[in-house]
Amino acid sequence: MKLCFLFFERPNYSLCVGFAQHSAQGHLCGDTVKILNDSKGHSILIISDGMGKGSRAALDGAMGAGLLSKLLGAGFGFDSALKTVNSALLIKSNDESLATLDVANIDLFTGKCEIYKAGAPASFIIRNESLIRCELASMPAGILRGIEFAKRTAVLKLNDLIVLMSDGISELGDEWLSDLLLNTRSLEPQRAAELVVEEAIKIADEKTIDDMSIIIARLERNG
Numbered sequence: 001m002k003l004c005f006l007f008f009e010r011p012n013y014s015l016c017v018g019f020a021q022h023s024a025q026g027h028l029c030g031d032t033v034k035i036l037n038d039s040k041g042h043s044i045l046i047i048s049d050g051m052g053k054g055s056r057a058a059l060d061g062a063m064g065a066g067l068l069s070k071l072l073g074a075g076f077g078f079d080s081a082l083k084t085v086n087s088a089l090l091i092k093s094n095d096e097s098l099a100t101l102d103v104a105n106i107d108l109f110t111g112k113c114e115i116y117k118a119g120a121p122a123s124f125i126i127r128n129e130s131l132i133r134c135e136l137a138s139m140p141a142g143i144l145r146g147i148e149f150a151k152r153t154a155v156l157k158l159n160d161l162i163v164l165m166s167d168g169i170s171e172l173g174d175e176w177l178s179d180l181l182l183n184t185r186s187l188e189p190q191r192a193a194e195l196v197v198e199e200a201i202k203i204a205d206e207k208t209i210d211d212m213s214i215i216i217a218r219l220e221r222n223g
Helices: 054-073 078-091 175-183 189-203
Strands: 013-022 031-037 042-050 099-107 112-118 123-127 130-134 150-155 161-165 212-221
Touching (some): 013 042, 013 189, 031 054, 031 212, 042 054, 042 161, 042 212, 054 099, 078 099, 078 112, 099 161, 099 212, 112 123, 123 175, 130 150
Antiparallel strands (some): 013 212, 031 042, 112 150, 123 161
């Protein structure tokens, strides 16, 4: 009888992740949130925002995030996965089907954070009392063939926070959001995410309120 032992290096860091959502129309939210870990010590955060509101937006958002997460989990690269999602949205129906894709890929060994955007609004990195804005011009999936992610790389330090959100929150203005993110940075990410959505609902005009989603994740030492 032969024994086989497998050894895996333990990452230096872990992510404490919180997220919150609000549906603008009924129970179906046009935004989809996915959080996954690959087999190589990476945590991947995804928000996909389908065009519009209601069931159609929910379908496009779920398709974008769901297909992307499955492809990445199967070992596809980010650009190859985006091309597949884009093609799927292009052929889904005769009607226009769009979805933004917002992705953060965090290496839990080094803290390296790769940010990928397809039509998504700005992300933020919170370090101590500083707020670093990460805004990249890009096109949503489902409009044109051959689109690519806009990319940016940063290195997260211990206790840094990474924040991703849909435009239902970001389009309500910068000042209140910046202040709230900094004021809640010491809270657990789940509570901070809930407070941002609660405040966004108060600020938004009920007639123009959009679907809202936010992910807040803190880089922590792996105990």
